[in-house]
Amino acid sequence: MDVEKDQSYTFREVYESVFPVLFKVVYHIIRDKGAAEDLCQETFIRYYNKKIPLPNVTESRYWLIRVAKNLAFNYRKRKQREQFAVERVKQDGLKVQEDNQEAVLKKETLSIVRDAVDLLPVKYKTVLILKEYGELNYRDIAKILHISENNVKIRIYRARVLLEKKLNIGDLYVL
Amino acid sequence: MCYDGLTLSAYVDGELDEIESSAIEYHLKSCTECSEKVSRFAALHQQLEVSKQPENSFTSDIVWTRIVHSTAVGRDLGFWHRGVNVSPALLFGLSFVFLAVIGLTFVLSRNNSIDFNVADNTNTVFPSDKFPLDIPADSIETVLSYFNIHDETMEVSIQLSDSSNFAIHGEPRFLKKVDYVAGR
Numbered sequence: 001m002d003v004e005k006d007q008s009y010t011f012r013e014v015y016e017s018v019f020p021v022l023f024k025v026v027y028h029i030i031r032d033k034g035a036a037e038d039l040c041q042e043t044f045i046r047y048y049n050k051k052i053p054l055p056n057v058t059e060s061r062y063w064l065i066r067v068a069k070n071l072a073f074n075y076r077k078r079k080q081r082e083q084f085a086v087e088r089v090k091q092d093g094l095k096v097q098e099d100n101q102e103a104v105l106k107k108e109t110l111s112i113v114r115d116a117v118d119l120l121p122v123k124y125k126t127v128l129i130l131k132e133y134g135e136l137n138y139r140d141i142a143k144i145l146h147i148s149e150n151n152v153k154i155r156i157y158r159a160r161v162l163l164e165k166k167l168n169i170g171d172l173y174v175l
Numbered sequence: 176m177c178y179d180g181l182t183l184s185a186y187v188d189g190e191l192d193e194i195e196s197s198a199i200e201y202h203l204k205s206c207t208e209c210s211e212k213v214s215r216f217a218a219l220h221q222q223l224e225v226s227k228q229p230e231n232s233f234t235s236d237i238v239w240t241r242i243v244h245s246t247a248v249g250r251d252l253g254f255w256h257r258g259v260n261v262s263p264a265l266l267f268g269l270s271f272v273f274l275a276v277i278g279l280t281f282v283l284s285r286n287n288s289i290d291f292n293v294a295d296n297t298n299t300v301f302p303s304d305k306f307p308l309d310i311p312a313d314s315i316e317t318v319l320s321y322f323n324i325h326d327e328t329m330e331v332s333i334q335l336s337d338s339s340n341f342a343i344h345g346e347p348r349f350l351k352k353v354d355y356v357a358g359r
Contacts, residue, residue: 015242019235024227033234041238041245048246113226131188132223138190157184160219167222 011048014060019044021061021134022068028133029072029125030079031114039075043068062143065134069126069144116166124159131156177209178202187216 019040026043027036047064054060117125130141138156142149178186178199185191186199203210319325 015239016235019238023234023238028227037234037238037241041241044238044242045246048242109222110226113222117223117226128223132220133227138185138188153181153185153190156188157181160184160216161180164215164219167219 009057009060014047014057014064015044017057018061018064021136022064025065025129025134026068026072028117028129029069030076031118035075035079036072039068039071043071062140065130065136065144069130073122073126113167116163119166120159120162124155124162127152127155128159128163177206180212183209183212184216187213187220 022043023036023040026039027033030036030039043064046067047060054063117128120128126145127141130136130144131138136144138149138152141152145152147155182191182195183199186196189196191199199209203213
């Protein structure tokens with residue numbers, strides 16, 4: 001059955017179709033698996049309790065990703081406020097346990113990439129996560145964020161330029 | 176002519192049409208500067224690709240189970256997402272029957288309502304077996320004077336009709352009316 005066109009879709013079909021991308025997007029915004037599961041769950045419950053149903057799976061997908069993205073950014077902001085001091089202490093006291101030099105380099109590189117993405121302004125970070133981790137095209141991102149495709153194109157380009165500057169790719173360990 | 180970074184970024188994402196993509200590919204063969212830009216975007220994409228969270232197939236099932244437990248998903252809910260499965264047609268039928276019963280009860284109660292025949296002493300006559308006469312009974316004094324009774328006692332019995340001429344509470348109005356007139 002082509003759920004993209006069918007009007008009489010079920011909640012389960014929407015869940016199966018949208019959950020993977022939703023989880024990826026939420027996870028890469030907050031980088032906490034347990035919290036990402038909770039936020040995905042909350043998003044789907046909100047969708048289930050929605051009084052006016054959406055016309056098809058595609059529209060449901062846009063709605064779910066938009067809500068999940070907002071929930072994730074709100075969660076991240078709240079967590080940052082609450083645990084700022086604790087996080088700093090944890091990061092300072094973090095000891096790398098691995099003996100393997102290559103593994104250490106890989107881990108550091110991953111951490112640098114993730115931190116660099118984290119430091120991007122929200123509007124650039126959002127499009128980059130939707131594009132790179134959510135694997136969505138410009139059209140879908142535009143629908144989710146209620147902006148034009150051209151705007152998406154510009155934001156992604158600027159996000160890449162900023163990220164490139166932060167990462168200084170030549171200095172990173174080649175994975 | 177070199178392409179700007181914006182177009183090359185869209186090219187890396189595969190967002191350009193075939194004609195434009197072919198033109199860029201042709202250009203990249205001869206332009207080191209543009210090739211370098213594309214390589215940098217590709218390297219960035221690779222870094223982000225590696226930093227992806229490895230997928231766990233159980234995550235989807237875990238979250239689904241939690242959703243099912245915290246909502247009514249999975250249960251047979253046909254009406255307003257509520258726990259009782261009542262079809263709209265059945266609900267309409269039951270409502271109609273309920274209203275019909277209420278309406279019928281109201282109409283019957285109106286038809287059976289007690290219509291009190293209040294004794295009107297100006298029109299009431301006393302039929303008599305002994306005296307086939309209609310005796311005017313506008314007051315008890317008139318009746319007594321009719322029989323030429325002045326200082327004697329007289330026993331009066333009143334037979335009520337068999338029909339329901341009683342009020343639910345208290346005495347029948349017929350008696351009350353006579354008592355009132357007699358006691359004057």
